[in-house]
Each structure stands twice: as C-alpha cells, then as structure tokens.
Amino acid sequence: MTIELIWGAVGIYLIVGLGVAFLSRARVTNGPGVDMSGYFLGNRQMNGFVSALSYSATTYSAFMMVGLAGLTYAGGVGAFGFEIVYFAGVSLVAIFGPRFWAVGKRFGFVTPSEMLGHRYADDKVAVATAVASCVFLIPYAAVQLAGVGYLLAGMSGGAISFTTGVIVSTLLAILFSYIAGIRSVMWTDSLQALFMIVASTLVALLVVHSLGGFSALFDTLATEHPASLSVPGPGLFSFTTFLGLTIPWFFFSLSNPQVSQRLFMPASLRSMRQMLIGFLIFGFIYTVVSVLWGFSALVAFPDLRQSDLATPTLLASEHVPPVLGVIVMVGILAAAISTIDSIMLTLSSMLSRDVYANVVADASEAKQLRVGKWVLPVIAILAFLFAELQLNLIAVLSVAASTGLVVIVPAIIGAFYWKRGTAAGALASIVGGGAVVIYLYLSGVKPLGLPAGIWALPVALALFAAVSLVTRANRERADEFMEAARIVRSREAR
Amino acid sequence: MSARRWIWGVWILVLSCYVVPYGLLGVYGSFLFWCVVGVLVIVANIMITRSF
Numbered sequence: 001m002t003i004e005l006i007w008g009a010v011g012i013y014l015i016v017g018l019g020v021a022f023l024s025r026a027r028v029t030n031g032p033g034v035d036m037s038g039y040f041l042g043n044r045q046m047n048g049f050v051s052a053l054s055y056s057a058t059t060y061s062a063f064m065m066v067g068l069a070g071l072t073y074a075g076g077v078g079a080f081g082f083e084i085v086y087f088a089g090v091s092l093v094a095i096f097g098p099r100f101w102a103v104g105k106r107f108g109f110v111t112p113s114e115m116l117g118h119r120y121a122d123d124k125v126a127v128a129t130a131v132a133s134c135v136f137l138i139p140y141a142a143v144q145l146a147g148v149g150y151l152l153a154g155m156s157g158g159a160i161s162f163t164t165g166v167i168v169s170t171l172l173a174i175l176f177s178y179i180a181g182i183r184s185v186m187w188t189d190s191l192q193a194l195f196m197i198v199a200s201t202l203v204a205l206l207v208v209h210s211l212g213g214f215s216a217l218f219d220t221l222a223t224e225h226p227a228s229l230s231v232p233g234p235g236l237f238s239f240t241t242f243l244g245l246t247i248p249w250f251f252f253s254l255s256n257p258q259v260s261q262r263l264f265m266p267a268s269l270r271s272m273r274q275m276l277i278g279f280l281i282f283g284f285i286y287t288v289v290s291v292l293w294g295f296s297a298l299v300a301f302p303d304l305r306q307s308d309l310a311t312p313t314l315l316a317s318e319h320v321p322p323v324l325g326v327i328v329m330v331g332i333l334a335a336a337i338s339t340i341d342s343i344m345l346t347l348s349s350m351l352s353r354d355v356y357a358n359v360v361a362d363a364s365e366a367k368q369l370r371v372g373k374w375v376l377p378v379i380a381i382l383a384f385l386f387a388e389l390q391l392n393l394i395a396v397l398s399v400a401a402s403t404g405l406v407v408i409v410p411a412i413i414g415a416f417y418w419k420r421g422t423a424a425g426a427l428a429s430i431v432g433g434g435a436v437v438i439y440l441y442l443s444g445v446k447p448l449g450l451p452a453g454i455w456a457l458p459v460a461l462a463l464f465a466a467v468s469l470v471t472r473a474n475r476e477r478a479d480e481f482m483e484a485a486r487i488v489r490s491r492e493a494r
Numbered sequence: 495m496s497a498r499r500w501i502w503g504v505w506i507l508v509l510s511c512y513v514v515p516y517g518l519l520g521v522y523g524s525f526l527f528w529c530v531v532g533v534l535v536i537v538a539n540i541m542i543t544r545s546f
Binding site (some may be wrong): 017077080081084088089090091094095098218229269270272275277282283284287288 | 525527528529531532533534536538539542543546
C-alpha cells in the first residue's frame with residue numbers, strides 16, 4: 001500500500017467531509033442570535049434518519065473493526081456475545097428516551113448533567129457529573145486519536161509518523177465540530193456512518209469469499225479452532241470477565257453523555273423511534289461484520305503475536321486489494337473521528353453549561369456559547385497531548401471509561417423513578433463510585449476476585465440509596481420533574 | 495400487546511443472554527444464538543416503540 005494511495009484517500013475524505021460540514025451550516029447554529037440549544041442540540045429539530053446515522057457513528061468507534069475483531073480473534077464467539085449484550089442495552093433508549101425528550105423540552109435542558117442538577121435541585125450534582133465525564137472521556141478520546149496514529153503509521157509502514165496521524169485526526173475532529181456545532185457533527189457523522197458500513201461490509205464479504213465462503217470459513221474454525229466457536233472459548237471470556245465487560249457497556253446509552261445528550265435532539269418521538277430502530281439495524285450489521293472480520297483473520301493468520309494486529313494484518317494481506325484496503329482504513333479513521341468530535345462537542349457543552357454557568361454569576365446564553373466554543377479546541381488539544389504522551393494514567397482512565405461512567409446511572413434512574421433520591425445521594429454515588437473505580441483500576445485490586453466492571457454499579461447504587469435515605473429529598477422538585485416525564489408514561493400504560 | 499410487556503420481554507431476553515450460552519450452549523450453536531438474540535432485540539424495540 002503506497003503512501004500516495006493513503007494520502008490520496010485521506011485527502012478525498014477530508015475534502016468531502018469539510019464540504020458536508022460547510023453545507024450543514026444553518027440559522028440555528030450559525031445565524032444571528034444563536035443560543036446553546038441551537039448550537040449544541042440543533043434546536044431539538046433533528047430528523048430521524050440523520051439522528052440514526054449520527055448516533056451509530058458516535059457509538060461505534062475504531063474499537064469495532066480493530067478492538068472487537070481482535071477480541072474475536074483472541075476470545076472467539078464470546079466477543080460477539082459481549083457486543084450483543086451491549087446492543088440489547090440500547091433498548092434502554094426505548095424506555096428512557098421519551099422521558100429525557102419530554103423533560104428536555106419542558107425545562108430546556110442542554111446537557112444530561114444539567115438535567116440531573118435540576119432534578120436534585122443542586123448545581124453541584126451537575127458540576128460533579130460534568131467533571132466525571134471529562135475525567136473519563138478525554139482520555140478515551142485521546143486513545144481514539146492514538147489509534148488513528150497507529151493505524152496510519154502501520155498501514156504506511158512508518159512513512160506516515162504516529163504524530164502526523166494524531167495531528168490529522170485532531171484537526172479533523174475540531175473542524176467537524178466547530179463549523180456548525182451539532183449540525184456539522186451530525187451531517188459528517190451520517191456521511192461517515194454510510195462509508196463505515198458500506199466499505200467494511202463489502203470488504204468483509206470479499207475476504208470471506210476469498211477464504212472459500214461462509215461454510216468453508218466456519219468448517220475451518222470448527223475443525224482447527226473449535227474453542228473459538230463456543231463460550232467461554234479459548235479462555236478469554238470467563239464468566240467474570242464477560243460480566244465485568246457487559247455490565248458497564250449495557251448501560252452505555254444512559255451513562256455516556258455524548259449519546260444520552262442525543263435523546264434531547266429529535267424533532268418528535270417519531271424521529272426518536274427512527275433514530276433507535278435505524279441505529280439497531282446499523283449496529284447489528286456492523287457487529288456481525290466486525291466479528292466475521294476477526295474470524296477471517298483467525299483462519300488466514302492463526303499465529304499472530306497480538307490480537308490487535310488482526311485487522312491491520314488482514315488489510316495488508318493478499319486477501320484485500322490495496323484500493324479496498326485503503327477504503328476500509330479510511331472507514332476506520334471515520335469511525336474514530338465521528339466518535340471523537342461528538343465527545344468533544346458534548347464535553348464543551350457540559351463545561352460551559354454546567355461548570356462555567358454555575359461558577360460565574362451572570363453567565364448569559366451568549367457568554368455560555370462563547371465559552372463552549374473556546375473550550376472545544378482546548379479539549380481537543382488536551383486529548384492530543386494525552387495521545388502524544390502515552391501516559392500510563394491516561395491509558396488506565398481510558399480503559400476505565402465505560403466502568404467509570406456507569407456510576408452516573410443510579411442517579412439517572414432515580415431521577416425518573418425514585419422520589420426519595422437526593423442531591424447528596426447523587427453526589428455520593430458519582431464522586432464516591434468514580435473514586436472507587438479509579439482506585440481499583442490503578443491498584444489492580446480485585447475484591448473477591450471480581451473485576452472493577454462488576455463492582456462499579458453495585459457500589460454506586462448502594463451509595464446513592466444509603467445516602468439518599470439519610471438525607472432530605474426535595475419532594476416538590478421531584479414531583480415537578482416526574483410530572484413532566486409523565487406526559488409519556490400515562491399514555492404508555494394504555 | 496402493551497409496551498410494558500415488550501419491555502419485560504427485552505429484560506427476559508437479556509437475562510437469557512447470560513444464562514443460555516453459559517448454561518447450555520457452553521456445544522451453529524452459539525454464533526447463530528447471538529444472531530437470533532440480535533434480531534429479537536430489533537423486533538422487540540420495533541414493538542416497544544410502536545406507541546412512540
């Protein structure tokens with residue numbers, strides 16, 4: 001694969017992406033008098049089709065074609081099970097989506113942390129949620145940037161340096177999110193999602209065909225790697241490992257603000273339904289393709305020293321023509337960028353809405369928006385520096401991201417279903433639970449032999465319930481909030 | 495069937511994701527099983543959100 005071919009493909013991707021970003025500019029994000037809701041939520045007027053593609057591109061990062069394929073290579077079909085349990089967890093959108101949407105419209109929430117701060121009648125809950133999200137998601141974004149750096153360096157045989165790859169992806173993420181806020185993110189996400197799914201599916205089918213077709217592929221697996229077709233399989237997916245991975249990821253659609261913020265955006269509940277169903281169809285296809293990719297690598301190259309090399313090795317092999325290989329490479333690049341820019345935009349909205357506006361006395365909408373736009377490149381530069389430095393702490397925090405964010409879930413569920421939930425309980429679960437997760441990951445301690453992924457949610461839940469029961473709840477605020485969400489519930493029960 | 499029943503259906507499905515592979519299929523066994531679970535999740539969500 002020549003360096004000219006790689007730069008040519010990246011160049012075309014850059015030009016088309018920037019063109020779409022500029023075309024997405026509209027009055028709600030770039031016109032006079034634009035406010036926080038306009039820039040960060042598209043004025044809650046996003047249509048279902050674009051929302052579905054954007055939700056898919058935001059959710060599915062470079063992890064799928066590199067990480068999940070590698071997990072399948074190393075651990076067999078258990079990786080498929082892990083991803084499908086996560087996939088089933090997105091059903092939480094069907095339950096909580098309409099409630100988020102209803103209270104978002106009623107109270108004008110811009111961020112999920114603002115919603116929690118309002119529900120528990122304490123700005124400190126909003127600040128704690130925003131800070132916790134930054135602590136775990138900026139390192140996660142940094143690892144995505146580093147992934148692009150390694151991908152371009154690996155595919156070009158070192159001709160494109162790691163730093164060049166990281167700089168390219170950081171600049172793209174800033175441009176895609178800055179040009180028109182959420183509109184440029186969602187429109188470029190949609191383009192990237194279509195590219196990701198079409199390129200990866202076609203090339204996966206081509207690789208399976210070159211290995212003799214589906215029957216031959218699975219016959220080879222059954223005879224030469226039988227453990228890869230059962231659970232726990234080769235041993236990677238022991239029951240505790242499986243639980244430790246799936247519990248935090250099952251709640252991803254609620255715990256990760258870059259996707260839960262999307263529940264405020266659809267123009268109607270019909271659009272939200274289209275977003276959810278569209279995402280599920282996309283996600284199922286992309287998951288099966290990524291797993292087939294890992295199985296294909298196992299059959300074609302059974303002796304790789306590192307499972308993460310499965311995708312790069314397959315892309316550079318004779319099974320994939322160079323032009324198609326570079327197209328899949330751009331698809332993986334698109335998957336990473338579309339996740340990073342959404343994280344950056346959401347975190348900048350949280351820092352301006354939930355931290356700046358709660359610290360500065362007269363923070364008007366215009367000032368909040370100005371701060372949000374200034375914070376966005378700062379977050380990107382932080383992620384870039386973390387990616388470049390490759391600090392051990394950053395690697396730990398990025399691995400802990402899904403587990404660390406799951407501590408927000410009890411406060412979210414309590415907001416809609418438990419009137420006795422208090423601000424002190426929410427703070428204890430988010431701060432205390434987050435601290436426990438960081439300690440467990442940094443120290444490597446496994447109480448009772450169980451990983452941090454299993455402990456995080458029970459610890460956060462226990463803290464939320466125990467502290468709430470010994471403190472006074474704001475019943476008036478709880479009634480008002482739940483009444484707003486009840487617009488949906490009363491009709492659902494019919 | 496009401497949305498509430500479909501929601502319960504999803505939770506039972508998710509629970510079965512844990513129990514069945516480790517209890518029984520731990521054996522076209524598990525690969526197809528997960529494919530079927532994925533399709534059922536899509537169908538369940540289509541039914542749940544019909545009332546949206």
